[in-house]
Amino acid sequence: xxxxxxxxxxxxxxxxxxxxxxxxxxxxxxxxxxxxxxxxxxxxxxxxxxxxxxxxxxxxxxxxxxxxxxxxxxxxxxxxxxxxxxxxxxxxxxxxxxxxxxxxxxxxxxxxxxxxxxxxxxxxxxxxxxxxxxxxxxxxxxxxxxxxxxxxxxxxxxxxxxxxxxxxxxxxxxxxxxxxxxxxxxxxxxxxxxxxxxxxxxxxxxxxxxxxxxxxxxxxxxxxxxxxxxxxxxxxxxxxxxxxxxxxxxxxxxxxxxxxxx
Amino acid sequence: xxxxxxxxxxxxxxxxxxxxxxxxxxxxxxxxxxxxxxxxxxxxxxxxxxxxxxxxxxxxxxxxxxxxxxxxxxxxxxxxxxxxxxxxxxxxxxxxxxxxxxxxxxxxxxxxxxxxxxxxxxxxxxxxxxxxxxxxxxxxxxxxxxxxxxxxxxxxxxxxxxxxxxxxxxxxxxxxxxxxxxxxxxxxxxxxxxxxxxxxxxxxxxxxxxxxxxxxxxxxxxxxxxxxxxxxxxxxxxxxxxxxxxxxxxxxxxxxxxxxxxxxxxxxxxxxxxxxxxxxxxxxxxxxx
Numbered sequence: 001x002x003x004x005x006x007x008x009x010x011x012x013x014x015x016x017x018x019x020x021x022x023x024x025x026x027x028x029x030x031x032x033x034x035x036x037x038x039x040x041x042x043x044x045x046x047x048x049x050x051x052x053x054x055x056x057x058x059x060x061x062x063x064x065x066x067x068x069x070x071x072x073x074x075x076x077x078x079x080x081x082x083x084x085x086x087x088x089x090x091x092x093x094x095x096x097x098x099x100x101x102x103x104x105x106x107x108x109x110x111x112x113x114x115x116x117x118x119x120x121x122x123x124x125x126x127x128x129x130x131x132x133x134x135x136x137x138x139x140x141x142x143x144x145x146x147x148x149x150x151x152x153x154x155x156x157x158x159x160x161x162x163x164x165x166x167x168x169x170x171x172x173x174x175x176x177x178x179x180x181x182x183x184x185x186x187x188x189x190x191x192x193x194x195x196x197x198x199x200x201x202x203x204x205x206x207x208x209x210x211x212x213x214x215x216x217x218x219x220x221x222x223x224x225x226x227x228x229x230x231x232x233x234x235x236x237x238x239x240x241x242x243x244x245x246x247x248x249x250x251x252x253x254x255x256x257x258x259x260x261x262x
Numbered sequence: 263x264x265x266x267x268x269x270x271x272x273x274x275x276x277x278x279x280x281x282x283x284x285x286x287x288x289x290x291x292x293x294x295x296x297x298x299x300x301x302x303x304x305x306x307x308x309x310x311x312x313x314x315x316x317x318x319x320x321x322x323x324x325x326x327x328x329x330x331x332x333x334x335x336x337x338x339x340x341x342x343x344x345x346x347x348x349x350x351x352x353x354x355x356x357x358x359x360x361x362x363x364x365x366x367x368x369x370x371x372x373x374x375x376x377x378x379x380x381x382x383x384x385x386x387x388x389x390x391x392x393x394x395x396x397x398x399x400x401x402x403x404x405x406x407x408x409x410x411x412x413x414x415x416x417x418x419x420x421x422x423x424x425x426x427x428x429x430x431x432x433x434x435x436x437x438x439x440x441x442x443x444x445x446x447x448x449x450x451x452x453x454x455x456x457x458x459x460x461x462x463x464x465x466x467x468x469x470x471x472x473x474x475x476x477x478x479x480x481x482x483x484x485x486x487x488x489x490x491x492x493x494x495x496x497x498x499x500x501x502x503x504x505x506x507x508x509x510x511x512x513x514x515x516x517x518x519x520x521x522x523x524x525x526x527x528x529x530x531x532x533x534x535x536x537x538x539x540x541x542x543x544x545x546x547x548x549x550x551x
Contacts, residue, residue, distance in 0.1 A: 105432045167436070
């Protein structure tokens with residue numbers, strides 16, 4: 001296993017600074033007073049059992065919380081130093097953040113159009129540019145070889161695993177600064193998962209990645225630093241290797257990564 | 263080991279019984295349609311001819327053809343569609359995609375459902391008051407079509423809203439996550455996948471509009487005119503009213519004539535329905551998800 005470079009050895013600026021983040025659904029809190037920093041060009045892992053507020057956390061970052069009137073957010077999230085809750089143009093914010101959710105969503109458009117959608121929304125791309133973007137993104141998502149001969153087939157009729165890779169390709173087509181993956185490998189077979197993980201390691205040189213995962217070993221393989229969320233509380237943040245070698249502040253972290261509960 | 267128990271046998275019997283029952287109900291359902299069609303074809307088929315379709319009524323409506331009524335109905339339906347489809351689709355898009363979930367939206371939805379339940383004769387009186395008199399359109403195609411449009415708007419709105427909501431939320435969220443605005447999402451993903459459902463609503467509207475009599479008889483359709491309408495401010499004959507007239511209002515009409523008129527009216531509706539269904543299937547083409 002390749003040990004990822006620890007953040008100390010890299011000259012990193014803060015990409016995302018979260019301060020006192022609390023998320024409530026009605027009266028029920030999903031996340032309580034979380035503060036953390038994510039550096040540019042790192043893979044930041046978030047582990048924790050179901051219902052720990054991991055997905056809610058991601059939704060607040062790209063302001064998808066506005067679609068749920070029941071969701072109340074307090075605290076600040078600085079993206080490149082700007083408070084996401086004060087961005088006037090949330091569309092511009094979202095277009096810089098690629099998101100992959102656990103359940104694959106192949107839009108009922110052709111495979112080509114699925115991947116070309118984000119560049120088209122942004123505008124200003126020639127069709128030759130689009131061809132290049134589509135091929136690059138599909139290749140990176142480990143899907144190109146399977147679909148290159150039928151790019152005009154419907155994306156929504158691909159198999160679940162293929163649709164998930166299409167979703168990843170679509171997220172990459174946004175040319176994002178930040179990629180948020182929420183348990184992306186649930187619908188993907190292990191071999192493909194490994195291929196995507198390799199891509200993620202490469203992508204680290206270009207973008208920042210938040211990897212929410214149920215698979216603690218996946219966090220260990222990929223993440224530079226990892227946060228452990230438990231029932232809405234951020235129990236621990238540290239260099240991933242420390243979490244897995246027992247150098248932890250909180251015994252619950254050790255129990256979780258060793259599989260004693262969760 | 264695999265022998266049927268008493269319970270298995272009983273379940274199988276009940277299953278057979280219910281299948282029969284439901285099948286029978288379906289059979290009963292299409293029976294009236296079959297009876298109507300065969301009667302009309304049997305009684306009215308002999309009346310239909312080139313002259314019947316393409317000449318005006320003569321001899322005090324007891325002979326001649328139905329051409330002005332045929333053309334008039336096409337005018338009425340077309341103008342009503344031009345008014346109600348853009349209006350209804352736009353309203354449905356707003357209600358389904360933009361409107362916040364609050365009491366006002368719920369009240370509007372309720373109002374639309376209630377509008378669908380208003381009897382057509384009440385729409386007719388509304389049309390007389392609002393379009394013929396207040397807006398001073400007189401008895402004209404415009405007034406009649408507006409009345410028809412108001413009457414069929416709920417059908418278009420409800421059908422459009424249902425078909426928009428049949429597009430999974432996940433598709434919208436995927437687009438929003440990419441930074442698409444609501445309108446971009448609607449135009450690129452939601453609408454293309456809702457078109458066939460919207461068309462179903464329009465088909466329903468066409469059928470209903472073609473057959474309606476009450477809303478047009480005070481607002482734009484007339485007993486008899488030998489002239490074809492030249493514009494939306496003209497009065498016109500209409501198939502449905504003509505059927506009513508030759509069936510009940512004029513003495514000495516040959517017995518076959520009303521059947522012929524009814525057959526043409528039903529034929530128009532069925533033709534338009536089949537065309538729309540064919541177009542819809544062409545749009546739908548393949549299963550999308």
